[in-house]
Amino acid sequence: MAATGTGAQELENHHSERPVQLCNPHVASLKEDVLYHFSLGTGTHDLPAMFGDVKFVCVGGSPSRMLTFIKYVATELGLGRPGDEYPNICSGSDRYAMYKVGPVLSVSHGMGIPSIAIMLHELIKLLYHARCTDVTVIRIGxxxxxxxxxxxxxxxxxxxxxxxxxxxxxxxxxxxxxxxxxxxxxxxxxxxxxxxxxxxxxxxxxxxxxxxxxxxxxxxxxxxxxxxxxxxxxxxxxxxxxxxxxxxxxxxxxxxxxxxxxxxxxxxxxxxxxxxxxxxxxxxxxxxxxxxxxxxxxxxxxxxxxxxxxx
The missing domain is CATH 3.40.50.1580 (Nucleoside phosphorylase domain)
Structure with missing residues (x-):
């Protein structure tokens, strides 16, 4: 259901504050954007539905550490309980792991500049295609x-x-x-x-x-x-x-x-x-x-x- 009245205006104002930007004009001409190392894409997944509510992205080297983090955050925010399972959204790829609970996304980036750079290219494009706004990204390590x-x-x-x-x-x-x-x-x-x-x-x-x-x-x-x-x-x-x-x-x-x-x-x-x-x-x-x-x-x-x- 579409928002109406004052609430709709507030939502519009909020989403116009700080959208994720791309510094690449060529992406707009792509018929489909394949986020290969995430095993996601604009033609195969509804990225706004999956990720449009993301406000916080935490990244770290180890897949197991990022799974531990999402479990911790879920409990802290009252969005999960100890023992809950959190599926790896990128299970179709063996390069990175990604977990989500509420407005928080937790992503592994591997070790070193080349590995995190590849992940960031696809992560930033994911946030852009999902039309996320006011996103804070924090590396923990x-x-x-x-x-x-x-x-x-x-x-x-x-x-x-x-x-x-x-x-x-x-x-x-x-x-x-x-x-x-x-x-x-x-x-x-x-x-x-x-x-x-x-x-x-x-x-x-x-x-x-x-x-x-x-x-x-x-x-x-x-x-x-x-x-x-x-x-x-x-x-x-x-x-x-x-x-x-x-x-x-x-x-x-x-x-x-x-x-x-x-x-x-x-x-x-x-x-x-x-x-x-x-x-x-x-x-x-x-x-x-x-x-x-x-x-x-x-x-x-x-x-x-x-x-x-x-x-």
Missing amino acids: TSGGIGLEPGSVVITRQAVDACFKPEFEQIVLGKRVVRGTDLDEALAQELLRCAGELSEFATVVGNTMCTLDFYEGQGRLDGALCSYTEKDKQDYLRAAHAAGVRNIEMESSVFAAMCSACGLRAAVVCVTLLDRLLGDQIRSPHEVLVEYQQRPQRLVGHFIKKSLGRA
Whole structure:
């Protein structure tokens, strides 16, 4: 049934505020848009009916972690009970996993810039085709800290590259294309306030260094290849800290660049599993790491509850 009167006007105003944008004029000319790695498409699925109510998208590397997150959010929002099953919407593909409850979408992105970039292209197109508005996208994950106690949570102010520059570089048609990596400052501060309300773990706002590699790219001494000394490593990590970097991971730069380009309010919230100034290998017991990994989920879950007026 179509909305009428004042309610219809309010709905129209709400949906005109911040629509998802595409920075690609060619998509409009497609007879059908196949989101191959999701096993979804405009010709095979009613994307507005399936996803039109989405307001929050949370992405993370691991399919199992994103399933755990959607179960947690469902319980927190009163939209599910422990033991409920949540089918993988992308079960026709083995690349990514996607789960939904109410206005929350939870999607895995794999490891590294190439994997999350492919996922984001199709995710942003999905939100666009579904005619979603006022969408907030948050990456939740793990990272290596610099000068922080393990278990600290970092809310990213800027994603920077391995030279501490706030930019994402990509080669397009043989040419260097550089995009900015600023994230929504107001959203970062809102998440920091939510962390203060929870008062469960140390949380800071700082820059996040995004690298192309887990080993040499992050200055580790324990990879199969290493061409530098312990002193070289320490000098580099201390220079990163002086540049405002508080953690290191492998997805934030392209995430920030793509979300910003398409008008999406975005944030990155990662827990640190170790202090890289003190070592390279993660040695905390499994049960401790599991609890650490739940911290970004609890913070973002509280933010979503508060945003929906259910906190």
